[in-house]
Amino acid sequence: MEIIRANQITKSYVVGKVVTPVLRPMDIHIQEGEYIGIVGPSGSGKTTLLYVLSGLEQPTTGVVYYDSTNITEKKEDDRISLRQSYLGFIFQFYNLIQNLTVEENIQLAKVISSKKDSLEIDHVLEWVGMKEYKHYYPHQLSGGMQQRVAIARALVNRPKVIFADEPTGNLDSKNGQDIMELFRRLHHEEGVGIVLVTHSLENLKDCTRVIQLKDGQIVPHE
Ligand SMILES: Nc1ncnc2c1ncn2[C@@H]1O[C@H](COP(=O)(O)OP(=O)(O)OP(=O)(O)O)[C@@H](O)[C@H]1O
Numbered sequence: 181m182e183i184i185r186a187n188q189i190t191k192s193y194v195v196g197k198v199v200t201p202v203l204r205p206m207d208i209h210i211q212e213g214e215y216i217g218i219v220g221p222s223g224s225g226k227t228t229l230l231y232v233l234s235g236l237e238q239p240t241t242g243v244v245y246y247d248s249t250n251i252t253e254k255k256e257d258d259r260i261s262l263r264q265s266y267l268g269f270i271f272q273f274y275n276l277i278q279n280l281t282v283e284e285n286i287q288l289a290k291v292i293s294s295k296k297d298s299l300e301i302d303h304v305l306e307w308v309g310m311k312e313y314k315h316y317y318p319h320q321l322s323g324g325m326q327q328r329v330a331i332a333r334a335l336v337n338r339p340k341v342i343f344a345d346e347p348t349g350n351l352d353s354k355n356g357q358d359i360m361e362l363f364r365r366l367h368h369e370e371g372v373g374i375v376l377v378t379h380s381l382e383n384l385k386d387c388t389r390v391i392q393l394k395d396g397q398i399v400p401h402e
């Protein structure tokens with residue numbers, strides 16, 4: 181089943197009088213349970229594409245659908261609540277709230293989503309191997325541990341797709357491999373769709389499909 185469809189999306193940024201086209205017209209269809217890698221040189225538009233597909237940014241032209249819902253024409257509030265119930269996000273710098281504990285960070289994600297069937301906090305913390313740390317604050321944890329908590333937070337509302345932007349970019353190789361193993365299990369055991377932006381070819385080995393960007397266009401992946 182198709183869960184995200186982007187039709188002829190483009191994105192341009194305007195700074196002063198200069199219009200910079202960042203994404204050229206493209207179509208992207210994502211099926212349930214796909215594990216997609218997005219690669220390309222710095223500045224090729226990977227993060228921008230992730231933001232447009234996930235509704236964090238509006239496309240300049242074109243339309244994005246979740247299932248059959250046109251999210252581009254939705255009001256900001258509706259887009260936010262759709263995002264909170266369908267999607268999970270993982271960023272390079274974890275984006276945990278520093279003055280909340282591990283447990284409170286995940287609780288917050290549960291509370292702001294309208295999802296009635298969200299998972300138990302203990303369950304998701306156990307899943308990422310962080311249950312003993314639920315009363316810790318982010319600054320008391322290593323980068324790898326913080327990223328595990330961010331994965332637990334992304335998972336708690338049972339998303340259909342998790343979007344990750346260079347989730348191992350700030351980690352050493354051992355911690356990076358452990359995080360990639362969690363992604364593999366998310367896809368393989370939990371059936372969650374994944375869209376992963378990465379610079380590392382090694383991280384692509386579990387992907388079911390790779391989208392290669394160059395200058396804001398999809399080009400064949402070598
Ligand atoms: N908010 C913005 N305003 C203006 N230009 C932007 C904005 N965000 C991105 N850009 C421009 O869009 C282009 C693509 O940026 P993007 O962050 O998507 O690249 P990227 O492929 O993720 O690069 P990296 O690998 O370095 O993270 C860049 O030229 C960047 O300067």
Ligand SMILES: [Mg+2]
Binds near residue numbers: 226227
């Ligand atoms: Mg980027």
